[in-house]
Amino acid sequence: MNEDILNFIWRFQYFETGHLQTDEGQSLSISRTGLLNTNAGPDFTHVRVQIDGVEWVGCVEIHVKASDWLLHQHENDKAYESVVLHVVWENDLPIRRQDGTLLPTLTLKGLVRLSILERYAQLQDEKDEIPCAKLFSQAGHLQKLGMLDKVLLERLEKKASLVIELFQNNQQNWKDTTYQWLGQHFGFKLNDPAFLRLTQNVPWKVLQKHRNSLLQIEALLFGTAGLIPESELQASNSTHQMDEYVQDLNREYQFLSAKYGLQNSRMEDHEWKFLRLRPAGFPTVRLAQFATLLSKNPSLFTTFTHTEKVSSLFDLFQLQQSVYWKGHFRFAKKSKSTVPDMGKDAASLLIINAVVPLMVAYARQRHVPELLDKAISWLSEIPAENNRITREWERLEMKVKTAADSQALIEWYNNYCTPRKCLDCTVGAALVRSN
Template sequence: MKEDFLHYVWQHQYFDKTALLTEDGQPITVLRPGHRNPDAGPDFLNARLQLGEVEWNGAVEIHIRASDWHRHQHQTDAKYDQVVLHVVYAADAPVQRTNGSAIPALALQPRIAPELLAAYERLSSQPPEAALPCAPLLAQVPQLTRTMMLDRALLERVEQKADRISALHGHTGQDWEATAWHALAAAFGFQKNTDPMSRLARALPLSLVRRHRHDATQLAALVFGQAGFLEDAPTDEYSGQLRQEFAFLRHKYSLHGTALALHDWNFLRLRPANFPSVRLVQLLALLHARPTLFDALVTAKDVRALELFFAVPLPAYWQSHTRPGKPGKTGPLGKSSIHLLITNLVVPLRVAYARSVGSPEQVEAAVTLLEQLPPEHNHLTEIYEAAGFSNQSAADSQGLLALQRGYCAPRRCLACGIGARLLRQ
């Protein structure tokens, strides 16, 4: 048993409250169990309890064994002096505050229904390699419960991505166009190169991008020069021109020491179409073709409009080179890559902006874009599909991935609506 099970039992009051008594015989009436404390200190704050004839407002601390209080050194920590009730599974020792005063204890072991404990143990006993711990029990869960949990997980995932965009917005001085530039660059990393792409955006201010975006050669010199791809690039006429342009621009804008190095980029186990140099080619083509980023990304009416925004042709040189001076076939962004950009960039950007202006309708419209995109299929989504979950759109896929990473993998079954339903049954 883990403490989170007792937290769940106390929070929802899933125990027999008949003739409820502390270990020293005081009657207990739970007027308010309190709310979970996400920070250091007691587990539940602002609880309201009547112990005997006295009503208390304070904290509740929960342990499997009462003696855990001493193992965790709470008797020397003043944060726990506010505890008015010690809720435990087994009361094996009395406990005190820092001033030596005794804390009443409530033992739940005889009050938890055996069926509830058995259901919890069935969930928690699944082997670590089981991606979906409740799979053997899912037939007992109504489809509505699954759908509601999937929607909840999806919204949590979108909100987490939007939080990162909001943080970027703060770092850029509340400049939405600069925020869109930083978010766009990071998204073009496509996971493996997200970090170096983010560093590139910091090394290449939007003001320089705007100033030189009309000149394709100067823009390419800035992008590949700051990315570190010009230092040891094989020389052909065009790459020599880029190197010369970058030397001039680096001196003009005092960019010395800000560029990345070639070894900062990840090429290992990537298909050539996903090489960071290829993504840089596609990024600079987009920057050259699109005068604004933020406005276009947040006002596009639908997925089709966004597909057209990202689908820009490459100049002739880049169609036959994967990086400066290195021949190879390079193509524009594929539709699947564009869909990933809509999922990981456009939707959270729109949600972050909608929250900043207080527009719930725009939040809903942004999430609706995911319902217009095809689903993602990988080894994780296949596990859930085999268990009966729907995966008909990117909204479903994102919900499934959020469910797996946020609940199933860390075994947060008690925080999951599906796990809670199984326990209630």
């Protein structure tokens, strides 16, 4: 037994309500169960009950045991003086208000339908990654669709909040925020932290001064990233035969880093992760592709906000890295075959995880609902992601056709199924309620 299921039972009145009495023997009638409070304070607010014919309006606090009131130190918190009814599973201790009067208590044990408790326990104890997998087919189609819509919006809002946080840290500058947010996602999860740190160390306005020179943009990025080999950075080492490209890169970095005071912003090469990545996904290759994008687009933010068709975004991310990086995965290590340009799958991930949340954040911040609609429509036009989570849902015959579907199902799995928040899930709650 826990407070989650008790909150659920109280909220939907899944207990015998006829001829109710408080534990003190007073008649009890419930007119309104109130609103679930997700902040500090009592569990339900705006409750309306009648106790011995007297109407009370206030709050309800839920506990497994009545003594939890003292365990949680509510007796010292004035916020709990508004509680008009204490709802518990087991009344092991009379509770009094600060003025000494007895707090009316309702014990649910013995009043609750056993089927509710059995279904809830079944979901909580289930070993499947999706707790309701064995019962999922019993849930209604509309309940599943409703949950999909809910979790998609939750996922977009969660990501948008991260964009807004970055926006605030950038003194509300959308251009800097776009550059850093997009740059971070060129790390494709494993190297996200390093890419974000790099974009924060090399200012967008500095790169814009050199947007007509891809070599200079690469020099600023690779040099500050700490990825140019040490021997290339040491001019005194004349015994090392350097590639012409790396010589040029090093020379430009030495000059530009001194000009803009970036020497102390240089990262360490160990911050970049190569292990378990396909060579085409190495951070060196992604950084070269990012440099190409920056050199061709003087205002990424304007580009994104003015783009109408998702196909235009795919065209934008058809990125061909510079000549050196078509033949190298890493510095001074020539590839046996041509290094592929950015593929459609990588472009999809950038649109899904970077561009769409950016547009949602901007739509929220500027109150432009049309942009939100456009961002969601983009997701509906991109093929679904194929990963372990989406395959789990397909096993339950959930159709995963678009990125909107896959994004919703990933959120559903991660934030409802994994933590076993079945009662907050439309499908899980319906299954618990069913006989």
